[in-house]
Amino acid sequence: MAVARLHAENRQIINLRALRQIKVGSDLGFRGKDRIRSSTNLMGEEAPEYVLNSFELAACDSESTGCRTATTVGNKMYVVEGSEDGSKSWINVKIFDKLTRSWVFPTVLGIKPVPLKGHSALLLKNGQLLIVKMDSTLDGCIWFLEVDSPFVKEQKKILGTEVVAWSKGVIGNAPKPIVISGPSGVGKGTLINKLMKEFPSRYGFSVSHTTRAPREKELDGVHYHFTERSIMEKDIRDGKFLEFASVHGNLYGTSIEAVEVVTDSGKRCILDIDVQGARSVRASSLDAIFIFITPPSFEELEKRLRARGTETEEQVQKRLRNARAELDEAKYPGLFNHILVNDDLESCYENLEKLLASDETADPLYQSSVKILKAHVSGMESKADHRTLIHCSTSSTNAATHSLLMLDTSSLKGGAPGRTRGLRVYALGSLGDGLNGI
Numbered sequence: 001m002a003v004a005r006l007h008a009e010n011r012q013i014i015n016l017r018a019l020r021q022i023k024v025g026s027d028l029g030f031r032g033k034d035r036i037r038s039s040t041n042l043m044g045e046e047a048p049e050y051v052l053n054s055f056e057l058a059a060c061d062s063e064s065t066g067c068r069t070a071t072t073v074g075n076k077m078y079v080v081e082g083s084e085d086g087s088k089s090w091i092n093v094k095i096f097d098k099l100t101r102s103w104v105f106p107t108v109l110g111i112k113p114v115p116l117k118g119h120s121a122l123l124l125k126n127g128q129l130l131i132v133k134m135d136s137t138l139d140g141c142i143w144f145l146e147v148d149s150p151f152v153k154e155q156k157k158i159l160g161t162e163v164v165a166w167s168k169g170v171i172g173n174a175p176k177p178i179v180i181s182g183p184s185g186v187g188k189g190t191l192i193n194k195l196m197k198e199f200p201s202r203y204g205f206s207v208s209h210t211t212r213a214p215r216e217k218e219l220d221g222v223h224y225h226f227t228e229r230s231i232m233e234k235d236i237r238d239g240k241f242l243e244f245a246s247v248h249g250n251l252y253g254t255s256i257e258a259v260e261v262v263t264d265s266g267k268r269c270i271l272d273i274d275v276q277g278a279r280s281v282r283a284s285s286l287d288a289i290f291i292f293i294t295p296p297s298f299e300e301l302e303k304r305l306r307a308r309g310t311e312t313e314e315q316v317q318k319r320l321r322n323a324r325a326e327l328d329e330a331k332y333p334g335l336f337n338h339i340l341v342n343d344d345l346e347s348c349y350e351n352l353e354k355l356l357a358s359d360e361t362a363d364p365l366y367q368s369s370v371k372i373l374k375a376h377v378s379g380m381e382s383k384a385d386h387r388t389l390i391h392c393s394t395s396s397t398n399a400a401t402h403s404l405l406m407l408d409t410s411s412l413k414g415g416a417p418g419r420t421r422g423l424r425v426y427a428l429g430s431l432g433d434g435l436n437g438i
């Protein structure tokens with residue numbers, strides 16, 4: 001019934017949409033051969049607007065010339081274009097300012113959906129473009145380009161340029177990442193190692209970048225990505241980091257990729273970062289659980305730090321000074337969800353395990369062999385309704401079929417720079433492979 005009603009509603013809207021379609025491109029420097037589709041501005045419009053163009057009309061061109069979409073938001077038109085040419089693939093976002101009639105090349109933050117052989121775009125009410133990649137699995141086809149979101153507005157002020165930011169859409173809710181902080185020598189590493197050893201397939205460690213020198217037994221890419229300050233600073237400017245901080249005189253940071261490598265492997269991500277980093281993650285799009293590990297006494301902390309024997313006396317002194325500040329900052333209300341005292345190692349570990357188990361009832365990660373060959377997205381967002389239709393041609397076996405998916409964007413969490421989680425996808429049309437009610 002619901003499916004039939006949707007189809008009926010959509011047929012009416014197609015006609016309205018035909019009248020509203022704007023043809024752009026002739027005066028914008030596009031080559032005549034390129035096809036451009038434009039979506040009208042949904043921002044500020046009260047009435048729900050939704051469309052379903054015919055598949056042939058809407059399907060995006062994925063020839064070797066690539067694929068472009070153009071979406072208007074206020075006085076700006078956001079052009080997303082990408083192509084894969086042999087071994088080279090590229091993706092580009094540019095903005096046409098209709099007032100000055102000039103092109104602007106924005107700072108592009110986040111991880112891009114490369115390769116982008118073809119795509120379809122739709123402007124959502126929250127200032128994000130929904131981008132559906134073609135020739136991609138269902139799990140990898142949904143992306144968001146934030147063009148007018150609070151995050152992008154803030155970055156524009158900081159960077160003084162136009163900014164857009166990518167995030168990948170993740171179907172379902174994976175369990176929240178875990179941020180573990182605490183003073184140097186309290187036992188964070190020991191507890192995390194124990195957890196990873198006992199549950200290697202459940203937890204994965206976010207490998208940070210640091211400018212400090214490796215310790216004797218530390219391996220590059222395993223304990224840290226050891227890097228040069230100038231390289232790390234450039235990557236920070238390029239928006240590759242979720243957070244970073246200067247700790248004990250060195251630069252430390254969590255790259256977006258470090259977290260994504262873990263979550264993409266279906267594991268729960270553990271971050272070992274300092275209190276400043278924890279604050280930044282709190283303010284970011286990453287929806288995490290924050291745990292502070294505290295020592296039974298300051299004397300015991302000093303004893304452990306010295307017994308570890310990895311620091312010079314000067315470094316030990318610096319770490320102890322910073323430890324006092326961190327222990328104070330941890331009391332700041334609303335920063336840490338849990339504070340665990342690491343007195344006896346076994347009982348602290350047991351408490352940590354219990355705490356994590358109580359939060360592990362989230363949905364399993366969704367994996368699908370269904371491939372989106374071509375797609376067209378159309379929205380039906382209103383204040384109460386955040387559903388989007390994806391009209392696509394799919395393939396799960398050798399045969400391609402035309403299908404209709406509905407994407408529920410009402411409970412999205414996170415966003416750029418990182419992942420947009422909590423997407424729900426429902427199959428409305430002919431999709432096999434157990435897709436109904438994902």
Ligand SMILES: Nc1nc2c(ncn2[C@@H]2O[C@H](COP(=O)(O)OP(=O)(O)O)[C@@H](O)[C@H]2O)c(=O)[nH]1
Nearest residue numbers: 184185208244245247252253254272273274277
């Ligand atoms: N903000 C931030 N802090 C980090 C990161 N990685 C490690 N840290 C913190 O940097 C501090 C020093 O770490 P490290 O040099 O390994 O020394 P340790 O804590 O004495 O083992 C610790 O408080 C870590 O939690 C990161 O990516 N970001």
Ligand SMILES: Nc1ncnc2c1ncn2[C@@H]1O[C@H](COP(=O)(O)OP(=O)(O)O)[C@@H](O)[C@H]1O
Nearest residue numbers: 184185186187188189190304308342343344345
């Ligand atoms: N509960 C504990 N009791 C005694 N020693 C501990 C305890 N937890 C950790 N340690 C020891 O303290 C030292 C510092 O621990 P580590 O995990 O390296 O701390 P962090 O990662 O917080 O800097 C290590 O030598 C470790 O074996």
